[in-house]
Amino acid sequence: MKAVSVWRRQKTNYQNLGIVGKVVSKTRIIEAPQGFVGPYWVVMVAAPLRSESFEGQERVVGQWADVVEPKIGMKVVGVLRRIGEAGSSGVIEYGVKWKQL
Amino acid sequence: MLITGAYQTKFGELWDKSLSDLIFEAGSNAMKDAGVKPAEVDLVLVGNMLSGQLEGQEHLGAVAAEALGINQAAAMRVEAACASGGVAVNQAVNAIKAGAAKTALVIGAEKMTDKSSGEVALSLMGAASEAERQAGLTFVGLYGLMARVYFDRFGLKKDDLAHVAVKNHRHASLNPKAQYPYAVDLETVLKSSCVASPLHLFDCAPITDGAAAVVIQNRRSTSHDQKRVVAIAASQVATDSVSLTKRQSLVEIGATKTAVKKAYLEAGVEASEVDVAEVHDCFSIAEIMAVEDLGFCKKGEGAKAIKRGEFDFGGRLPVNLSGGLKACGHPVGATGVKQVVELALQLRGEAGERQVKGAKVGLAHNVGGSGGTAVVHLLKKI
Known part of the structure; x- marks a missing residue:
């Protein structure tokens, strides 16, 4: 991925950082x-984010970044993590993953 | 609106067939079946999702026209993820209704097995949202997320899904063109390895090469033997959010409910009148939700109804007699057309060992992505 694409995605990649929510579904990708x-x-996390029209x-969706297994209903928080490998551009992409609060 | 010709290639891992070979086999045999010459075709639509990514071919309409010797017709590719084939049929119907075409050849085709499963999984995720791709989800994972919510809501367990695969493999054993034309037992399904929890290998449709084609004509332009002609009574497409996170409900496919409601209205048919159906069982949980969303049983009762044999060959409403996506195979852009071909054979009384006696109304249900697009066709025996 070109560096400019990673740069552009920064606008949305970090918007859930520090948000607290709860797990509504989960899947283990093999x-x-x-x-x-x-x-x-x-x-899949339900959380009060930006929209006020969606009843808060x-x-x-995001990857799980904790040593404990996620459970439905578990309270979680969005944390900063590396979300991709450095491609041909050499830029490492960061974003939000989720862990138990 | 009539289907005057129909044909399906063998589905499977077809090492000796290129995408162009598959298009030629399906298209030329559908025209032969209809008694139509290439010069009579004035519209060629190719339902395909991945030819650009997997084959490096982005000009598929013209490729199909060249392969089939159709030189004067309008020809183009139609893409709506795994619903590409169904949407191509819908667009042909609309073009004929609008008077823009009289004889349309619709081909669904996909060549998938030349690439690794990781490459194909990544390409298929082109039908998902950017957030879902960034999270490392696959389509098995997306349906796994829906299955988890469905399990909690309706008290289902992983083992309850297994009857979908057993049923569809049993049906495929009656279909020589299926990728896996053999039955499997419950134990084999339950013992299969996990792909994305809670879905296991036998909950998933395979990666497949294959093609299918239909010739669609209006009543005025056909002089075909009426006994081998099937009417398209309804053709409806609906959409919902591409992102699973933005859906109103995670235990149904909203686009399916919208499309089928419009289709029943257009055809003047009720769910109870459907004699045979081909539904989009890309994953076992998808068939369970589909039979509910299409009105064949109540929400939350799909798995029990499948286990009771209500949708078996010989049951009250046979579902996926071709073997479905699970066992007939799922060459993504071809699937929606293959479903229509299977129903045409059933309504013509030409489905061989899996023929439903006296079938008069058939329903085809094709889904794109995790439910961003749904297509429903209702076919009637004339």
């Missing part, structure tokens, strides 16, 4: 797509 190495957990709650 067979990962190219560019990822499984197994890893991906969680939105859902987001």
